[in-house]
Amino acid sequence: MLYRRLAEIVRVGMSDVDLALLQHITDAFILGKCSVVEVLFD
Numbered sequence: 001m002l003y004r005r006l007a008e009i010v011r012v013g014m015s016d017v018d019l020a021l022l023q024h025i026t027d028a029f030i031l032g033k034c035s036v037v038e039v040l041f042d
Contacts, residue, residue: 009016 005016
């Protein structure tokens with residue numbers, strides 16, 4: 001089944017990528033901030 005789906009994607013020239021994860025990463029970089037903290041371990 002996996003190869004059948006891959007063959008269909010290649011045949012029609014489309015993509016089957018879930019971009020939701022990239023949206024979360026982008027949000028983290030845009031909304032996040034850096035904080036300098038003390039060293040946890042020596």
